[in-house]
Amino acid sequence: MNAPRMLGDWVSRRLRAAANAIAGPVARAVWRRAPKRLPRPALLDYIAGDRQVPLPVLRYVKSVLETGGEMLIFGVGQDTAAWEFLTSRPIVFLENEEERRATALAARPEREIHRVEYTTRHADDLTIEQLSEIPVVKVPAAVEDRDWRIVVVDGPRGWRPESHGRSSSIRASIDLASGGGSILVYDYDRPSIRHICDVVFGKTPDVRLESGYTVAVFQAT
Numbered sequence: 586m587n588a589p590r591m592l593g594d595w596v597s598r599r600l601r602a603a604a605n606a607i608a609g610p611v612a613r614a615v616w617r618r619a620p621k622r623l624p625r626p627a628l629l630d631y632i633a634g635d636r637q638v639p640l641p642v643l644r645y646v647k648s649v650l651e652t653g654g655e656m657l658i659f660g661v662g663q664d665t666a667a668w669e670f671l672t673s674r675p676i677v678f679l680e681n682e683e684e685r686r687a688t689a690l691a692a693r694p695e696r697e698i699h700r701v702e703y704t705t706r707h708a709d710d711l712t713i714e715q716l717s718e719i720p721v722v723k724v725p726a727a728v729e730d731r732d733w734r735i736v737v738v739d740g741p742r743g744w745r746p747e748s749h750g751r752s753s754s755i756r757a758s759i760d761l762a763s764g765g766g767s768i769l770v771y772d773y774d775r776p777s778i779r780h781i782c783d784v785v786f787g788k789t790p791d792v793r794l795e796s797g798y799t800v801a802v803f804q805a806t
Contacts, residue, residue, distance in 0.1 A: 660740020
């Protein structure tokens with residue numbers, strides 16, 4: 586075996602050992618903190634998955650839900666299992682892309698994921714100046730008639746000019762969140778999302794959760 590390959594194998598072994606040393610305590614800590622009634626598949630998915638939910642967000646949401654309440658999330662994806670890790674209470678998702686919805690349901694058919702339709706475009710969100718200009722997204726009555734302690738806006742994906750913007754989902758969050766509830770808006774650093782938040786909430790975030798990007802928290806009134 587030549588020297589470069591020997592060095593590469595040695596580095597690989599050291600990296601694997603370091604990763605295992607970190608992963609073991611993390612997995613045990615996650616297991617200890619998990620709700621007693623947490624379905625085991627959700628915990629395993631969380632430990633093994635990409636974990637796109639930043640730790641500051643996990644801590645914030647978990648602290649809010651410890652006092653009760655339910656969570657509504659705009660968007661499904663690789664972070665879906667991480668959200669389910671937080672609470673044994675039902676979580677409801679709203680998704681506009683049928684392929685993503687089908688993938689999430691195939692992984693766990695008992696998930697409650699409703700299909701929604703958006704008419705907004707990411708390129709148009711920066712031109713909106715008043716709340717009345719934002720199209721209202723229609724949500725099922727089963728979603729509209731409930732009080733949501735946490736509303737997470739992480740959809741639609743809304744990062745290409747031709748894709749759906751998030752103006753409608755951000756607008757809907759203020760109607761769906763219960764009084765005193767929290768609205769978490771992902772990707773607040775994007776100019777279009779920051780602009781829509783200014784239009785919808787009329788203020789800066791009550792809390793900013795930083796972890797490589799900003800998740801803005803607005804308290805519902």
